[in-house]
Amino acid sequence: PIPASLAPPPVVEPPAARTPDDLKRIAAHRAVELLESGMVVGLGTGSTAAHALDRIGELLRRGVLRDIVGIPTSKKTEAHAAAVGIPLSDLHAHPIVDISIDGADEVDPSLNLVKGRGGSLLREKMIEGASRRFVVIVDDSKMVPCLGGSGLAVPVEVIPFCWGHTLGRLRSLFEGVPGFDVKLRRAAVAAGDGGKDEPFVTDNMNYIVDLFFENGIHGDLDLISDKILRITGVVEHGMFLGMASSVIIAGKDGVTVLDE
Numbered sequence: 058p059i060p061a062s063l064a065p066p067p068v069v070e071p072p073a074a075r076t077p078d079d080l081k082r083i084a085a086h087r088a089v090e091l092l093e094s095g096m097v098v099g100l101g102t103g104s105t106a107a108h109a110l111d112r113i114g115e116l117l118r119r120g121v122l123r124d125i126v127g128i129p130t131s132k133k134t135e136a137h138a139a140a141v142g143i144p145l146s147d148l149h150a151h152p153i154v155d156i157s158i159d160g161a162d163e164v165d166p167s168l169n170l171v172k173g174r175g176g177s178l179l180r181e182k183m184i185e186g187a188s189r190r191f192v193v194i195v196d197d198s199k200m201v202p203c204l205g206g207s208g209l210a211v212p213v214e215v216i217p218f219c220w221g222h223t224l225g226r227l228r229s230l231f232e233g234v235p236g237f238d239v240k241l242r243r244a245a246v247a248a249g250d251g252g253k254d255e256p257f258v259t260d261n262m263n264y265i266v267d268l269f270f271e272n273g274i275h276g277d278l279d280l281i282s283d284k285i286l287r288i289t290g291v292v293e294h295g296m297f298l299g300m301a302s303s304v305i306i307a308g309k310d311g312v313t314v315l316d317e
């Protein structure tokens with residue numbers, strides 16, 4: 058036998074590089090660990106929340122979790138949750154939700170969020186606002202110093218009736234803000250397929266107007282929120298201020314949990 062001192066060192070495989078989707082899955086699985094049997098659970102929308110749905114379905118099938126009732130935040134989530142075997146209900150039957158788990162487009166240092174890139178912001182805000190605990194799951198690319206600063210839109214759900222008028226009032230509200238722009242969301246842009254050039258329609262049959270802030274949103278966010286919501290024709294916006302109980306952030310060096 059070769060003396061140990063002369064033997065070649067064992068080959069150590071480097072850990073496989075984690076893709077952004079791996080990080081989303083890691084954050085989602087960590088959040089699902091917070092669930093207990095019998096809970097009413099708000100089910101988020103998007104590619105990160107989808108991992109939570111898959112995990113909840115798996116734990117229900119294995120009998121690790123029992124009697125979970127899911128409250129879906131979109132039609133897409135409703136279909137996904139049903140397909141993985143999560144029993145579903147709504148806020149009529151369950152006005153108080155034990156815990157909601159959802160992704161976000163941006164998270165600032167105060168745990169304020171921008172949500173709604175998937176267009177589900179209204180149902181998300183209703184269900185997450187009715188939750189005892191709202192757990193946000195993100196990969197670390199979603200952390201920003203200031204909301205609106207990542208170049209992504211802050212979405213506003215508007216009534217289709219005279220949407221151009223509402224868009225104009227939103228434009229006036231931010232007049233003078235350098236780099237500000239406002240656009241009606243198009244279905245083709247949302248799907249990323251260059252298809253039909255029609256307005257994107259939400260689950261509530263409304264439109265989305267996207268607000269772009271080149272340098273992020275500065276000022277009193279609660280005041281800005283109130284001013285947006287006071288415009289007749291606006292239904293809701295995608296800034297989720299002071300709503301998150303915890304944010305679970307998965308990065309390549311591990312998971313960080315921030316609590317409010």
Ligand code: 5RP
Pocket residue numbers: 101102103104105106159160161162171172173174175176177178181
């Ligand atoms: C949908 C949302 C999503 O939670 C948000 O867009 C994050 O999505 P993803 O997990 O796919 O990055 O608010 O309305």
